[in-house]
Amino acid sequence: MTRILILRPEPAAGRTAAKAAALGLDAQVHPLFAPQPVDWTPPPPDAFDALLLTSANGVRMAGAGLRQYHALPAYAVGEATARALRGAGFADVVAGVGDGSAIVRQIAADGHGRLLHLAGTTVAPMEAGPLRISRIPVYSMASLPPDPTLLAAAVPGSVLLIHSPRAGARLAAQMPQAQRATLHLIAISTAALATCGTGWLSATAPALPRDDEMLALARRLCE
Structure with missing residues (x-):
């Protein structure tokens, strides 16, 4: 085999x-690699229209600060990340079916303009389009x-x-x-x-x- x-x-x-x-x-x-949390300071939730996670590791590593954004529409790059968000208490979660650029286009099409992206210290390139994206690292991948x-x-x-x-x-x-x-x-x-x-x-x-x-x-x- x-x-x-x-x-x-x-x-x-x-x-x-x-x-x-x-x-x-x-x-x-x-x-x-193995994921490790990164210290971060959660910005005010009212500064954003939506939340984006492009990895389930981001959900796991963000810690208690993630709870501040339960009221925001949450977007995930794929179903595994969406499941992690639902498990973390998010009720309104949209799962993408492509890469980061695809889910960003969906977020813009849904009428959002200010996006908080909780991510790793390295992120695959994505096209922001009309969105204003604030990206905050919440984890790193240690070799x-x-x-x-x-x-x-x-x-x-x-x-x-x-x-x-x-x-x-x-x-x-x-x-x-x-x-x-x-x-x-x-x-x-x-x-x-x-x-x-x-x-x-x-x-x-x-x-x-x-x-x-x-x-x-x-x-x-x-x-």
Whole structure:
């Protein structure tokens, strides 16, 4: 059976592994990063029309300050982040179906103008359009030490899943060129794919930047 190596941080890695197992795939988790909270000062809620979270880690790491924004319409880049917001007490949550730029367009279409974005210290580029976005980091992704078990687990024919440009760059720095030639790579976006370097047995990204789309590509590689 082809092995799927999931390199995203926990707890998202565990969710991806569970979905992979449900598809009958042999999945292993080898995170390259771990989220850590960042001290922040919550601005007044009445300064904004809406709240945006682009990662479930932002919900988890924002702490008690997040509760101040329960009255604002909340937007999430995807369903996993939306579930985290609902679990944190937000009743009015809209889940996007694309990337950050897509959910920002939705927010503008809904008539909002002043947006609070609680995010990580590194954020994928997004088009602000007419919105005035105030972005506040509430967490960072700390690099974990190189894991020798990742290289050992990456046996020929394995499929590696990359969920961010930063993870792609980190993987490229750790995976020897000779070993890449035996491995398949699936990145969540073309931007993430571009950071992974060259020399892979195959390298691709789904049409939509979704975990399920990545797993569908992985499943086809395993057939």
